Amino acid sequence: MNSATRVIHVKDLPIGGPHPVSVQSMCATRTRDIEATLDQIRSLEKAGADIIRIAVDNDSDVEALKTLRAESSARLSVDLQENYLLAAKVAPWVDKIRYNPGHLHHLEKDRATAEKVEGLVRVAREHNLAIRIGVNCGSIAPELLERYGSDRVKAITESALTHCGIMDDLKFENYLVSIKDSDPYRVITVNEAFHARRPDVPLHLGVTEAGMPPDGILKTRIAFEKLLSHGIGNTLRVSLTVPFDQKFREVEAGKAILADVAAGRFTEVPAGFGKGLNVISCPSCSRVQNEAFVELAGKVREMAAFAKDLPVTIAVMGCRVNGPGETDDADLGLWCGPSKVTLKKKTRTLGAYGYDQILPLLKQELEKLSASR
Numbered sequence: 001m002n003s004a005t006r007v008i009h010v011k012d013l014p015i016g017g018p019h020p021v022s023v024q025s026m027c028a029t030r031t032r033d034i035e036a037t038l039d040q041i042r043s044l045e046k047a048g049a050d051i052i053r054i055a056v057d058n059d060s061d062v063e064a065l066k067t068l069r070a071e072s073s074a075r076l077s078v079d080l081q082e083n084y085l086l087a088a089k090v091a092p093w094v095d096k097i098r099y100n101p102g103h104l105h106h107l108e109k110d111r112a113t114a115e116k117v118e119g120l121v122r123v124a125r126e127h128n129l130a131i132r133i134g135v136n137c138g139s140i141a142p143e144l145l146e147r148y149g150s151d152r153v154k155a156i157t158e159s160a161l162t163h164c165g166i167m168d169d170l171k172f173e174n175y176l177v178s179i180k181d182s183d184p185y186r187v188i189t190v191n192e193a194f195h196a197r198r199p200d201v202p203l204h205l206g207v208t209e210a211g212m213p214p215d216g217i218l219k220t221r222i223a224f225e226k227l228l229s230h231g232i233g234n235t236l237r238v239s240l241t242v243p244f245d246q247k248f249r250e251v252e253a254g255k256a257i258l259a260d261v262a263a264g265r266f267t268e269v270p271a272g273f274g275k276g277l278n279v280i281s282c283p284s285c286s287r288v289q290n291e292a293f294v295e296l297a298g299k300v301r302e303m304a305a306f307a308k309d310l311p312v313t314i315a316v317m318g319c320r321v322n323g324p325g326e327t328d329d330a331d332l333g334l335w336c337g338p339s340k341v342t343l344k345k346k347t348r349t350l351g352a353y354g355y356d357q358i359l360p361l362l363k364q365e366l367e368k369l370s371a372s373r
């Protein structure tokens with residue numbers, strides 16, 4: 001798993017080049033719930049997480065970060081989500097910032113992207129932080145979608161390359177890139193394409209919305225085993241939909257994959273895996289509005305078992321911020337709010353229903369799809 005990339009640093013942790021592939025995870029608790037978040041940080045650290053990501057949305061999350069930093073020596077990465085303007089506020093309390101190029105357009109619409117990135121780099125330099133350029137197939141910058149149409153692989157690869165170019169122009173080197181998708185084969189394609197163009201840039205691997213174990217782990221293995229065995233990938237996260245107190249399973253799964261690849265043990269993918277019903281679900285973050293969404297994702301999988309051979313994707317997402325957009329590509333989608341779950345068919349919203357009402361309605365829609373194919 002030796003890699004020829006340059007080496008970056010997150011606090012005292014080197015990533016890239018000859019250094020071991022590190023394992024990350026993310027807190028699903030509300031960041032401003034300091035006690036719950038500290039518990040989660042400790043649980044992830046105990047499982048061996050090298051870096052722990054936390055999302056911030058607002059000033060009370062920023063305030064909470066100060067306490068979390070004081071109470072824990074874990075290496076912290078902050079996810080700026082749509083609000084990259086929070087970078088300067090969170091910087092003193094973290095070791096790394098992650099921004100999504102596809103989210104920069106939400107604020108300061110008249111400002112050039114390169115200027116926004118320059119602001120982030122200035123903050124990172126001032127506080128000795130690493131940056132992750134976190135590209136995601138579910139949130140591509142509008143101008144790239146326009147330029148590349150339905151060629152998402154091209155759009156996200158170009159997005160990552162463009163942002164690397166901005167970093168290079170600014171002579172900032174302490175950055176890495178992630179290019180994630182929910183389809184493991186697309187993750188392989190985009191990461192290989194990126195690595196061929198920029199073999200010097202360390203990569204953070206991830207299959208986003210992989211869903212629940214065991215399928216979520218299998219999807220992740222498909223991508224990681226191929227990439228890691230070809231020397232691609234310097235740090236990783238296994239994204240799983242699990243109850244919050246079991247997030248440490250992401251770290252365990254990541255370590256198990258690394259050990260297997262190092263030992264030359266590779267997973268045999270069952271025939272037909274990925275060809276029939278595909279339930280994808282978000283890995284949770286501090287934005288989850290009702291933890292019942294995790295249980296609901298499990299119930300959806302059970303309910304939908306009757307259609308296991310149907311080539312249909314059902315997406316279950318945990319919040320109203322990214323849920324509506326990230327269910328657009330699925331045949332049937334649920335995004336979960338505090339007390340209601342919105343049911344969608346592709347981009348069309350069918351209605352919002354209680355957690356105890358949604359399953360039979362989803363079943364009806366699935367039956368209709370089954371009958372029509």
Ligand code: SF4
Pocket residue numbers: 282283284285286287288289317318319320321322323326
């Ligand atoms: S869909 Fe919402 S809750 Fe789920 S990981 Fe994305 S931002 Fe977090």
